[in-house]
């Protein structure tokens with residue numbers, strides 16, 4: 001998967017429009033950090049290389065994603081003859097929100113990546129926290145979409161097992177922003193998702209375009225996955241990973257959501273006191 005996104009270094013990358021001022025300081029290649037203990041075991045093919053490149057590579061801002069609400073920057077990351085495209089969201093560019101503590105969105109994106117990986121869902125592209133030209137932020141591998149997929153039709157499908165699993169993932173992370181444009185289907189059938197900055201609130205804030213399974217029994221596979229997450233949260237290794245990016249109460253709330261899903265074995269219903277669908281939905 002991620003391997004397909006890593007290409008040999010190209011002296012003339014295809015750059016999108018850049019309307020940003022120059023970075024305030026250069027960000028050189030960084031030394032190799034100690035690899036974190038991988039509590040999950042096998043990573044998807046190419047994932048480790050992608051993480052290393054994202055963590056250590058020299059980051060060059062190519063442009064700003066114009067439809068993005070925060071400072072969401074399209075970048076190239078290069079190291080030792082390898083390069084890839086990525087999204088870099090500096091903490092300093094986060095728009096203040098009334099319902100999420102300021103400066104925490106990048107960490108929530110990492111937490112979503114950790115949950116997705118721990119579950120074996122692998123919905124979230126490789127994502128790291130690192131320093132960049134506009135300060136610390138999250139850096140996520142860019143995923144090239146399958147151009148033949150109609151995203152609006154995809155979001156409405158009821159017969160798409162990965163999409164249904166993504167609805168369970170969103171319930172676990174309490175995703176308050178699953179828009180149609182946050183679905184990233186790639187050639188070959190793998191489904192990714194992006195923009196997990198406003199997730200992991202303690203209160204129930206699920207806001208999504210994927211309500212088509214509300215109240216229906218969870219697929220057996222989702223139940224097995226939730227059990228794995230439950231064990232990771234109870235054993236502490238996943239809780240410990242998440243603790244680097246969320247408050248103790250938010251980690252506890254994540255464990256409680258997993259237990260609630262396992263007890264009810266149904267897809268959640270929309271909240272009564274909260275807009276259940278993002279606006280705009282795309």
Ligand SMILES: Nc1ncnc2c1ncn2[C@@H]1O[C@H](COP(=O)(O)OP(=O)(O)O)[C@@H](O)[C@H]1O
Pocket residue numbers: 065067068069070071072087125140141142143144181182184194195196197
């Ligand atoms: N890792 C990624 N791979 C491919 N496309 C992405 C990725 N991250 C974001 N995008 C695209 O960029 C758009 C804006 O990014 P997003 O994360 O939604 O920013 P914002 O938080 O500002 O809404 C997304 O809707 C999606 O189309």
Ligand SMILES: [Mg+2]
Pocket residue numbers: 068069182195
């Ligand atoms: Mg978005």
